[in-house]
Amino acid sequence: MLKAEGLAAFRGERLVFRDLSFAVSPGQALVLAGPNGSGKSTLLRLLAGLGRAAAGRLLWDGQDALADRGAHAGRVACVGHLDAIKPGLTVAENLTFAAGLEPASPGSGLVAAALQALGLTDLADLPARMLSAGQKRRLALSRLALTTAPLWLLDEPTLGLDTASIGRFGGVLAAHRDRGGIVIAATHIPLPLADVKELRLA
Amino acid sequence: MTRFRAILVRELRLSLRHGADTLGALLFFLLAASLFPLAIGPAPETLGRIAPGIIWVCALLAALLPLDRLFGADLEDGSLDQLLLCGLPAAAIAGAKAIAHWLVTGLPLLLAAAPVAVMLRLPEDAVPALLLGLLPGTLLLSLLGTTGAAIVLGARRGGVLLPLLVLPLTTPVLIFGVAAADAASGGLSARPHLLLLAAMLAAALPLCPLAAGAALRGAAE
Numbered sequence: 001m002l003k004a005e006g007l008a009a010f011r012g013e014r015l016v017f018r019d020l021s022f023a024v025s026p027g028q029a030l031v032l033a034g035p036n037g038s039g040k041s042t043l044l045r046l047l048a049g050l051g052r053a054a055a056g057r058l059l060w061d062g063q064d065a066l067a068d069r070g071a072h073a074g075r076v077a078c079v080g081h082l083d084a085i086k087p088g089l090t091v092a093e094n095l096t097f098a099a100g101l102e103p104a105s106p107g108s109g110l111v112a113a114a115l116q117a118l119g120l121t122d123l124a125d126l127p128a129r130m131l132s133a134g135q136k137r138r139l140a141l142s143r144l145a146l147t148t149a150p151l152w153l154l155d156e157p158t159l160g161l162d163t164a165s166i167g168r169f170g171g172v173l174a175a176h177r178d179r180g181g182i183v184i185a186a187t188h189i190p191l192p193l194a195d196v197k198e199l200r201l202a
Numbered sequence: 203m204t205r206f207r208a209i210l211v212r213e214l215r216l217s218l219r220h221g222a223d224t225l226g227a228l229l230f231f232l233l234a235a236s237l238f239p240l241a242i243g244p245a246p247e248t249l250g251r252i253a254p255g256i257i258w259v260c261a262l263l264a265a266l267l268p269l270d271r272l273f274g275a276d277l278e279d280g281s282l283d284q285l286l287l288c289g290l291p292a293a294a295i296a297g298a299k300a301i302a303h304w305l306v307t308g309l310p311l312l313l314a315a316a317p318v319a320v321m322l323r324l325p326e327d328a329v330p331a332l333l334l335g336l337l338p339g340t341l342l343l344s345l346l347g348t349t350g351a352a353i354v355l356g357a358r359r360g361g362v363l364l365p366l367l368v369l370p371l372t373t374p375v376l377i378f379g380v381a382a383a384d385a386a387s388g389g390l391s392a393r394p395h396l397l398l399l400a401a402m403l404a405a406a407l408p409l410c411p412l413a414a415g416a417a418l419r420g421a422a423e
Contacts, residue, residue: 081279100208101288
């Protein structure tokens with residue numbers, strides 16, 4: 001259960017949002033909507049523990065989530081608007097590194113399964129610099145299939161994806177929610193998510 | 203620990219893939235040191251006298267070269283956020299980067315210093331002292347350089363700022379490193395200078411990653 005109480009954040013000198021309160025229960029999905037510059041990415045970074053809240057509290061199961069950032073990082077899987085891909089490494093190497101950053105080191109079969117989940121198996125040995133923008137996005141999203149973190153924070157996750165990939169990604173999201181995971185996504189395009197709550201940022 | 207190793211392995215693998223960048227620092231060191239005999243003249247007694255200073259200054263400048271990409275690439279492509287979200291303290295991430303920098307830049311410089319010392323006619327007795335000084339010395343350069351790279355991260359013109367920040371911090375390392383080799387070539391004991399270098403390393407080992415980690419957190423915000 002993730003609960004925000006009266007959050008406010010600055011970007012530079014500007015107050016982007018204030019008095020933001022919401023709660024998300026396990027299995028739920030929250031979509032952040034709002035025009036460009038309304039603070040969706042700022043809020044996601046704050047929820048990940050990367051940004052700093054000017055006011056308010058973030059609670060995870062009733063405890064202050066940001067008191068121990070290391071512990072909070074273990075709960076969070078984040079795909080930002082940058083893909084975080086190393087062009088010099090192959091697709092499989094990029095993903096193996098992401099798997100190595102997981103607290104409980106997953107088996108090698110999991111990397112293959114994650115490649116499979118986003119349809120990247122055929123590209124596994126290709127250097128990531130050869131990938132198209134959409135393929136890079138799929139590689140970034142396939143990291144989600146490796147993680148056991150309950151809270152997924154996604155910034156425009158389907159940008160540049162084709163219809164088939166959006167469908168596959170929808171399957172990954174649904175499986176995560178069935179396990180009791182939380183999805184919080186900022187987007188302008190409808191996501192392959194059923195039964196979502198919307199939080200509108202002005 | 204597995205995550206720490208994963209970061210280290212990735213850094214080393216990326217350095218191997220970008221071989222030209224990795225060799226750049228070493229080649230700069232060799233070239234810059236070779237310029238001195240051409241500029242000063244080949245007289246062995248002059249060269250041998252200033253050889254420790256040449257080697258130390260060239261190593262110092264060469265170690266600076268890869269620093270602006272140390273965290274810069276990770277910040278630009280979003281990898282830094284993923285590293286900070288892996289659950290390791292930011293200081294451990296900075297520590298892994300510093301070790302990677304030493305293995306890829308510091309260690310080759312240390313190995314190349316011996317042939318360069320012979321080329322510059324450094325007296326034979328002084329070569330071990332020079333290398334013994336460079337061992338903690340290159341480690342210190344990596345630690346201080348990593349800290350500087352983390353602090354200027356995200357700043358405009360960070361590449362210009364970086365040497366201005368790191369070079370003053372490295373002056374004590376330079377002074378005692380050169381003094382060790384000079385003492386040995388003068389027939390004195392290099393031990394006090396080497397011990398001082400080791401003491402600086404003992405202080406920098408915990409402090410530099412802590413400072414760099416705090417700077418990384420600040421850059422991500």
